[in-house]
Amino acid sequence: MSHPSDAADSPEVQADLQIVRRGVDELLVESEFARKLARSRATGVPLRIKLGLDPTAPDIHLGHTVVLNKMRQLQDLGHTVIFLIGDFTTTIGDPSGRNSTRPPLSREQIESNARTYYAQASMVLDPERTEIRYNSEWCDPLGARGLIQLASRYTVARMMERDDFTRRFKGGVPISVHEFLYPLLQGYDSVALKSDLELGGTDQKFNLLVGRELQKEYGQEPQCILTMPLLEGTDGVEKMSKSKGNYIGISEPAESMFGKLMSISDTLMWRYFTLLSFLSEAEIARLRAETENGRNPRDAKVMLASEIVARFHGQAAAQAALAAFEARFRDGAIPEDMPEVTLGGAPLGILKLLREAGLAASASEAQRNVEQGGVRVDGARIEDKSLQLTEGCYVVQVGKRKFARVTLRG
Known part of the structure; x- marks a missing residue:
């Protein structure tokens, strides 16, 4: 025809x-x-x-x-x-x-x-x-x-x-x-x-x-x-994949999702905006121009994380996740000078990871930190001291002051 x-x-x-x-x-x-x-x-x-x-x-x-x-x-x-x-x-x-x-x-x-x-x-x-x-x-x-x-x-x-x-x-x-x-x-x-x-x-x-x-x-x-396009995972390198440990699941808790989105790089953020946000292209371009002219990129990342968390968990959960995130990072952002650590042997137990990344002095200290609720991975509180982390990139926090960006390899 x-x-x-x-x-x-x-x-x-x-x-x-x-x-x-x-x-x-x-x-x-x-x-x-x-x-x-x-x-x-x-x-x-x-x-x-x-x-x-x-x-x-x-x-x-x-x-x-x-x-x-x-x-x-x-x-x-x-x-x-x-x-x-x-x-x-x-x-x-x-x-x-x-x-x-x-x-x-x-x-x-x-x-x-x-x-x-x-x-x-x-x-x-x-x-x-x-x-x-x-x-x-x-x-x-x-x-x-x-x-x-x-x-x-x-x-x-x-x-x-x-x-x-x-x-x-x-x-x-x-x-x-x-x-x-x-x-x-x-x-x-x-x-x-x-x-x-x-x-x-x-x-x-x-x-x-x-x-x-x-x-x-x-x-x-x-x-x-x-x-x-295939969306890069939180490490900004490999495509998002559960097997690589760089994924953000749509059914995972709102606080964990928010924390992972806030952990991505400022460069990767714009790709996430294009492929995941429902903002118009004109709105994204305007926001990007504002960040290039002095606005804190963190503001844009908060908008992205809030939009995506609200889509899957509702507006109230997104607001609560933002409040929890800000309570953890009172200085306004994840530290810029966070140590970068690369470890092998994935999957790696959380206690061993904390020791090898320099976030705990001993196995007993690592275990005590987990039991006291002081360990977070990508913003999510870790309660299982036998947790095994697969290959991927993680922001690991112990207490209020200790941070490391840990890349795990097989």
């Missing part, structure tokens, strides 16, 4: 595109998506916007919400959001960005994780306007015959264009045949759902493009794809 070019260039469509483009890494193909938006406005039929998440862990962190926020924006523009839980594909294991095969999860693990996924995603999405689907609906019935027919629609040469497969092949690292099935099945999800636009992180670009090609093979209009 052809559409007049002026409809895609209309002020309404361009306004929609401006919202969609914010914080985006790539929108492919933008001209096609503009035509889809114009058609939707002309017909009143909402676009079908797909996001697939594999429930590999039970909790969602702020890194996940980068793409969820974009879904919410599209939802607010009137389009249908499909929150797809990859309960079938998780049994295969997505090799994206990995140098080795990821072990698949058991059915029990997948079901346990999936139970919490949608509830947490609904803290960002409007549940009344969200279609929740599981890809086992169409993947289970495929059977061996259907899977072979699906595999016949994509070549090995095209599959080997994927960077991680190429690196592993050249490096002599084994690639199992089942790993080729993952992008095929993710692409088939788009066929089953008749997706108009699929979202994902930059590491998912290849898989999203497979969906576009498979839709052509099945006689459908190909989906556009939108990739969002």
